[in-house]
Amino acid sequence: MQTPFKTTSSNESGALPPMGRRKFLARAGIGAGALAAGALLQGRADAQESTAGELPGLESGATKSGGCFWPGGIRLVISISMQFEAGGQPPKGTDSPFPRVDLPASVPFDLAANTWFAYGYREGIPRMLDLWDRHGVKVTSHMIGEAARRHPELAKEIVKRGHEAAAHGPRWSSQYAMSRRAERTFLVEATTMVEEVTGQQPVGYNCNWLRRGPNTLSLLQELGFVYHIDDLSRDEPFIEQVNGKDFAVVPYTLRNNDILLIEGRNYSPGKFLDQIKLEFDQLYEEAANRRRMMSVSAHDRISGSPQMARVWEEFLRHAKSRPDVAFLRKDEIARYALASPLTVRETETI
Secondary structure, X not given: OOOOOEEOOOXXXXXXXXXXHHHHXXXXXXXXXXXXXXXXXXXXXXXXXXXXXXXXXXXHOOOOOOOOOOHHHOOEEEEEEEEEOOOOOOOOOOOOOOOOOOOOOOOOOOHHHHHHHHHHHHHHHHHHHHHHHHHOOOOEEEEOHHHHHHOHHHHHXXXXXXXXXXXXOOOOXXXXXXXXXXXXXXXXXXXXXXXXXXXXXXXXXXXXXXXXXXXXXXXXXXXXXXXXXXXXXXXXXXXXXXXXXXXXXXXXXXXXXXXXXXXXXXXXXXXXXXXXXXXXXXXXXXXXXXXXXXXXXXEOOOOOOHHHHHHHXXXXXXXXXXXXXXXXXXXXXXXXXXXXXXXEEOOOOO
């Protein structure tokens, strides 16, 4: 049995023809484009409902010797994060490729750094959305609330094209240093801002640089989140106990992360491609005997550049050349994991 998300060859995309970037920016959410996106989402929702209904039977019949660790005959799942942060950064003092300088109070904005971030919403995300469309790939977009609010047409388009809107804080703040009450307000604000713009309530969360505090998981569970990604400890989703209940972890990545490798370690696009292809090949091999998931991270102003779009194009072709590879949104992965008796249950909650 095949799910609507599984790729079986490099020629199967199932995507609608992508909207041109300039055309999208001029008329996002208007007319025929919006109708087509709505039809796509409805079809995906129907498919998800069908798959979810079949999940317990598929998983309960799986055995480790048979190697059926994902529903529908999927061998390896690839989880792509598309960080929508541009426009939500502090006016000055944030990370950027430029040397750090102490701007005086008379200079309220780091204009050079802000142009770098602006590339993310002006060019980067529109380019990546067309890339995902060409390959029939769905991703999870972690949205900073201020970024979504300042660029609502872009946040809405992400969801219209079938991608998940997840929460990433209302703005860049040291969440780990907040009191429980302050952090709860912070999380509610993050959720509300994304939901008001996109119409989709976030069920997944990502802290700024994964730096959560001692109350974060408890608050996420209380507020109705299904999963978080601020964990690097496994190559598969797992379950931990939070407030005495199951809570899913869909692990994130630093070793397949463009902001760490391209910006932080000055990898060339070619070197980044080599690294993620090697990771894919190893996990695909391991997936014959255990549940495996590959996580890859794409930031709006980095992976949305022309040269990195070429890297992603080549990687997607490479991954789709192997049978039974699926690109799943993190909310899908989390719900599969929570429903499966084969999911690892950690006794330790970090």
